Amino acid sequence: MTFDALLNSAAQRLQDAGSPSPRIDAEVLMAFVAGRSRTWLYTWGDRECPPWEHARFDALVAARAQGQPVAYLTGEREFWGLPLATSPNTLIPRPDTETLVEAALARAAAPAGRLLDLGTGTGAIALAFASEKPGWQVVGADIRPEAVALATRNAQSLNITNATFLVSDWFSALAPPSSGSRFEIIVSNPPYIAADDPHLAQGDVRFEPRSALVAEADGMADLLHLITTAQAYLLPGGWLALEHGYRQAPRVRQALSQAGYLNVESVQDLGGHERVTLGRIK
Numbered sequence: 001m002t003f004d005a006l007l008n009s010a011a012q013r014l015q016d017a018g019s020p021s022p023r024i025d026a027e028v029l030m031a032f033v034a035g036r037s038r039t040w041l042y043t044w045g046d047r048e049c050p051p052w053e054h055a056r057f058d059a060l061v062a063a064r065a066q067g068q069p070v071a072y073l074t075g076e077r078e079f080w081g082l083p084l085a086t087s088p089n090t091l092i093p094r095p096d097t098e099t100l101v102e103a104a105l106a107r108a109a110a111p112a113g114r115l116l117d118l119g120t121g122t123g124a125i126a127l128a129f130a131s132e133k134p135g136w137q138v139v140g141a142d143i144r145p146e147a148v149a150l151a152t153r154n155a156q157s158l159n160i161t162n163a164t165f166l167v168s169d170w171f172s173a174l175a176p177p178s179s180g181s182r183f184e185i186i187v188s189n190p191p192y193i194a195a196d197d198p199h200l201a202q203g204d205v206r207f208e209p210r211s212a213l214v215a216e217a218d219g220m221a222d223l224l225h226l227i228t229t230a231q232a233y234l235l236p237g238g239w240l241a242l243e244h245g246y247r248q249a250p251r252v253r254q255a256l257s258q259a260g261y262l263n264v265e266s267v268q269d270l271g272g273h274e275r276v277t278l279g280r281i282k
Contacts, residue, residue, distance in 0.1 A: 003030065004045035006054065010061045017065035020203070025070050029060045032074040069204040080128035084154050089146040091212045092204060093124035096269040097189055100243045100276050101128045103267050104187050107239045107278075111135045113184040116233065118170055118226065119143075121212065123151030123163065125187055130155075130163040139183075141168035144209075171229055182235045189243040190222040191215040219245060220255075227255050234281050241278035249274035 001009075007026050014022035027038045033056045034041070034049075049057070060073050071077040071092040077084055079093035080101060086092055104115065104125075112135040117126040120140030130138040140163060142148050151165045166173055175181040193213045199205060205213060215222045223242055230240045240261065244252050249266040256264045261279030269275035 001049055001054065002046050003034070003041055003049050006030065006049055006057060007041070007045065010057070013061060013065055017067075019064065025064055026061065028070055028074065029064065030057055032076075033057045033060065067203075067206060069207055071204075072207060077122075079122075079124040080131070082124075082127060082131060082154075082158055084122045084124055084127070085150060085157070086122055087146065087150055088207065089144060089209060090121040090150060091189075091208050093122055096271070096273075096275050097125065097243060098128070099267055099269045100187055100189060100241060101125055101132075103241045103276050103278055104129055104185050104239075105132055107185060107241075107280075108133055108136065110184070113137075114139070114182070115185045115187065116141065116174075116183045118168075118186065118188040119190050119212070120151050120165060121147050121189075123154045123165060125189065126151070126163050126165070127155060127158060127160055129187075130160050131158070134162055136162060138163040139174075140165040141170070141173065143167065143169045144211075170225065171233060174233065177232045182233055183238060184235055185239045185241065186226075186230050186234060187241045188226055190226060192219045192223055192244045192248060194219040219248065220251060223248070223252055224255055227252075227259050227261075231259070231261075231281050236282060237280055239278055239280045241276055243276050246271075246273035246275065249277050252277040 010026040011023040014025050019025050031038050033053050069092055071086045072088055077086050077093050114137045117140040120126050120142045123140050126138045126140035140151055145167050148165045148167050155163050191213050192215055195214050253264050256279040264279040266274040266277040
């Protein structure tokens, strides 16, 4: 069969299975199997697909039809234009999180500084920021050693040398806060989904680590912990920027204001939802 015929059949199968992006899923999986770009598939789709690639593609499509995330099947996801290795030990980087990177970059006017990314996962946020700000020192922390190892490998494969990663339960492994160990910016995409949220049984999140998704107190526990604790690790005038659920912005703004943060505001993602809220200390 030709690549075009296989893609058409797979896209229909994935649509019937409920994929929100069946054609893109099929193209990404085929490009991965063939070792080609999606552009190549558009140009040379009338070529015959080798039997061994056909068989491997069918197996991946079957796994995707069962709900397995494409990023776990291919082991890669693009974020901020950077190809990142992924694993079931980490969340899959999502376009909405680029809003957090943009918010941090907008407050990083100085040529040098220090940024801390808490719950770094694949290192997506830390590496995106570091790639844009080579004069800054970036530290990414995660409680899972597997995530830290993956983020480190991503930094190495991208040749990003101004980002380092460590195993830490939030701030636990960081040096005691002092003028030399504090940060101009702290960012985090923490767990913020309530344990009874029905979205946990839908889509890709069914396969992602629950510990990186769910927080107590109706999804607010980790956000509130970071708001309270981050102040000691920020330099005067430093910023805390947090990703959260699309309905949580009012509560996060209130918590930041009550904790004494200034210039508190929320930023919308591409879908028009308030996705990131931030504030600075005196």
